[in-house]
Amino acid sequence: MRTSSLRKVFLGLLGLAVFILVWKLITDAKLVSPIFFPSPERTLASLIKGLSGGALLGQTLETVQRMLLGWLLASLVGIMLGALIGVSRRARAFIAPTLELLRPLPASAMIPIAIAFLGFSNPMVLVVIAFGALWPMLLATIHGFAAMEPRLYEVSAVLGLTRLQTIWKLALPSAMPMILASLRLGLTISLILAIVGEMLASRDGLGQSILLASRSFRSADLFAGIVILGAIGLVGSRLLSLAEARLLRWQATR
Amino acid sequence: MAVTQAPFHAGEFDRADPVPRSVQPRIRIRDVTLSYGALQIIGGISVDIAPGETISVIGPSGCGKTTLLRMLAGLAKPTSGSVELDGSVLAGPNRSVAIVFQDYGKALLPWRTAAGNVSLALEARGCPARERPEIIRDLLDKIGLGRHADKYPSEMSGGMQQRLQIARCLAQEPKVLLMDEPFGALDAMTRQALQDEVLSLVAMTGATMVFVTHDLEEAIYLGDRIVCLQPNPGRVGRMVDVRLARPRDQLMTREDPEFLRLRRELYDLIKDDHQ
Numbered sequence: 470m471r472t473s474s475l476r477k478v479f480l481g482l483l484g485l486a487v488f489i490l491v492w493k494l495i496t497d498a499k500l501v502s503p504i505f506f507p508s509p510e511r512t513l514a515s516l517i518k519g520l521s522g523g524a525l526l527g528q529t530l531e532t533v534q535r536m537l538l539g540w541l542l543a544s545l546v547g548i549m550l551g552a553l554i555g556v557s558r559r560a561r562a563f564i565a566p567t568l569e570l571l572r573p574l575p576a577s578a579m580i581p582i583a584i585a586f587l588g589f590s591n592p593m594v595l596v597v598i599a600f601g602a603l604w605p606m607l608l609a610t611i612h613g614f615a616a617m618e619p620r621l622y623e624v625s626a627v628l629g630l631t632r633l634q635t636i637w638k639l640a641l642p643s644a645m646p647m648i649l650a651s652l653r654l655g656l657t658i659s660l661i662l663a664i665v666g667e668m669l670a671s672r673d674g675l676g677q678s679i680l681l682a683s684r685s686f687r688s689a690d691l692f693a694g695i696v697i698l699g700a701i702g703l704v705g706s707r708l709l710s711l712a713e714a715r716l717l718r719w720q721a722t723r
Numbered sequence: 724m725a726v727t728q729a730p731f732h733a734g735e736f737d738r739a740d741p742v743p744r745s746v747q748p749r750i751r752i753r754d755v756t757l758s759y760g761a762l763q764i765i766g767g768i769s770v771d772i773a774p775g776e777t778i779s780v781i782g783p784s785g786c787g788k789t790t791l792l793r794m795l796a797g798l799a800k801p802t803s804g805s806v807e808l809d810g811s812v813l814a815g816p817n818r819s820v821a822i823v824f825q826d827y828g829k830a831l832l833p834w835r836t837a838a839g840n841v842s843l844a845l846e847a848r849g850c851p852a853r854e855r856p857e858i859i860r861d862l863l864d865k866i867g868l869g870r871h872a873d874k875y876p877s878e879m880s881g882g883m884q885q886r887l888q889i890a891r892c893l894a895q896e897p898k899v900l901l902m903d904e905p906f907g908a909l910d911a912m913t914r915q916a917l918q919d920e921v922l923s924l925v926a927m928t929g930a931t932m933v934f935v936t937h938d939l940e941e942a943i944y945l946g947d948r949i950v951c952l953q954p955n956p957g958r959v960g961r962m963v964d965v966r967l968a969r970p971r972d973q974l975m976t977r978e979d980p981e982f983l984r985l986r987r988e989l990y991d992l993i994k995d996d997h998q
């Protein structure tokens with residue numbers, strides 16, 4: 470178990486090293502103009518400079534904060550709304566078709582509406598993030614509730630659990646595997662929409678910084694921003710995986 | 724006369740009832756029928772069950788044993804007739820009627836440990852958090868799971884999971900314990916051990932028990948009376964008194980001539996149903 474997970478980490482690092490090497494070979498051979506495509510060294514230099522005194526650190530924090538805020542909002546609303554809809558078969562039948570209609574709409578379709586109501590503001594970006602990231606959580610919660618073992622509803626009835634206890638102690642935990650998976654998906658969507666929102670509404674953050682770097686042909690800064698974006702996504706998803714493994718310990722055993 | 728010969732009418736069973744009529748029955752099943760659409764599943768069952776009595780229910784597959792038990796638990800509503808608990812009509816599930824489901828895998832919460840599963844029943848009846856650990860420990864000890872309190876159901880064998888379900892039912896402090904073929908999936912040794920555990924728990928708590936089983940010997944070993952159901956629609960074919968001394972013993976009781984006689988009688992009865 471230990472050794473195989475170590476080997477996995479090693480393989481992952483090896484893959485990364487190969488990727489960087491190929492990158493370096495391409496830039497060394499000048500296959501693409503350095504104006505568009507910086508070498509790994511230049512990207513690293515820009516990264517270090519940006520994080521250790523430049524604007525990059527602040528922008529990263531802006532974006533992370535925006536992403537987390539939108540994600541939290543989406544999670545809270547998604548899970549609570551999903552629970553409300555999920556507990557009642559009638560509510561599910563009532564609202565499910567509407568949800569299915571709304572769900573395929575890309576979050577970007579929501580942007581003009583959000584702009585119309587809120588202008589180019591931070592709340593606008595937040596609403597766009599929350600709206601886009603809402604769906605996985607909402608649907609996972611509804612489906613998780615609907616998929617609860619019917620026998621457990623009978624157990625709850627025989628034990629005399631209240632409706633709230635049934636939701637809290639039975640339905641929510643049994644939907645938890647689905648909800649946790651959706652939280653991870655929601656975080657990815659939040660990051661993407663945070664970037665898009667910042668670009669569109671000229672809000673401070675990595676999105677805007679990347680956009681500006683690209684407009685002024687500062688390719689090393691552009692790539693430094695992208696590397697950080699990747700790192701944010703990776704760290705976020707890893708942290709959630711850890712939480713998942715801990716919360717779903719009961720599942721892992723067999 | 725050890726055996727009631729006349730089936731089909733509740734009144735006639737009362738005569739063979741070992742408990743005097745003056746005692747109010749814990750459960751009174753009154754002319755209960757149940758239909759799904761046009762299909763009648765249960766066709767008029769009447770039985771009185773005295774406090775502390777253990778009734779075994781046998782009958783061919785599909786004759787309505789589970790359906791009957793679900794009506795006693797308040798999980799299914801009779802189409803006509805009624806189920807009374809201590810003289811008042813049972814309108815729905817009731818905390819004083821516990822049921823051990825046949826499919827233990829579905830009835831336990833996989834995300835809670837053994838202790839947590841028992842705790843659910845305590846939480847449901849508003850038992851203060853301070854008092855729970857001790858009650859849980861007691862119950863798990865009683866049912867032989869004391870050392871496995873921190874295991875998840877997925878880490879337990881079938882017998883352990885079924886024990887856990889029983890422990891959770893006991894935490895309900897029920898007056899009536901309903902069991903639906905609880906030991907069906909277990910090997911003979913585990914099965915006999917659990918039979919004795921259940922008997923001693925029932926004796927200790929004074930609970931009334933209705934025990935559904937496919938196994939004739941199990942029905943005799945556990946019961947004060949045996950209800951033999953006939954299929955299509957489910958109804959009482961025969962009610963048999965079990966006059967065997969308590970406490971029962973796996974070797975002595977099973978070698979008792981009365982035990983062998985009952986086994987023979989039930990066997991002939993069931994065989995007829997299958998023809």
Ligand SMILES: Nc1ncnc2c1ncn2[C@@H]1O[C@H](COP(=O)(O)OP(=O)(O)OP(=O)(O)O)[C@@H](O)[C@H]1O
Nearest residue numbers: 759762764782783784785786787788789790791937
């Ligand atoms: N929800 C339902 N809808 C329609 N028919 C049902 C339903 N539940 C049970 N039945 C029917 O009722 C009859 C009795 O079922 P039940 O489960 O009570 O039988 P059983 O005696 O417990 O059988 P077994 O010994 O196999 O467990 C069966 O014929 C079954 O098909």
Ligand SMILES: [Mg+2]
Nearest residue numbers: 788789790903
């Ligand atoms: Mg059955």
